[in-house]
Amino acid sequence: MAEKKNQNTEDQINIELSEEMAEGQYANLAMIAHSNSEFVIDFIRLMPGVPKAKVKSRIVITPEHAKRLLFALKENIAKYEDSFGEIKSVAEMPVFPLNFGGTMGEA
Secondary structure, eight states: OHHHHHHHHHHOOOOOOOHHHHHOOOOSEEEEEEOSSOEEEEEEEOOTTOSSOEEEEEEEEOHHHHHHHHHHHHHHHHHHHHHHOOOOOOSSOOOOOTTTTSOOOOO
């Protein structure tokens, strides 16, 4: 029995999460590109009234990890919808007023 317990603890991964990373980054757009050996996912924050969107994080993964991510997202979306109801898909990007977040300056 003790062998089994030790084997389980050996299979565990110790993951460190810094305080800064734990805060996360808000992104409302993702762009994905790929080659034969990697997938590149850029998480972008697009704010209304701001002419330039900013990449907040870039993740580079192997095709095998991309497929695992796909399955993990499917599984977690199913669990989410079981708890909170169906996530509604929007056919087009949301339209924000040009003065979103404050008044517009004049020239």
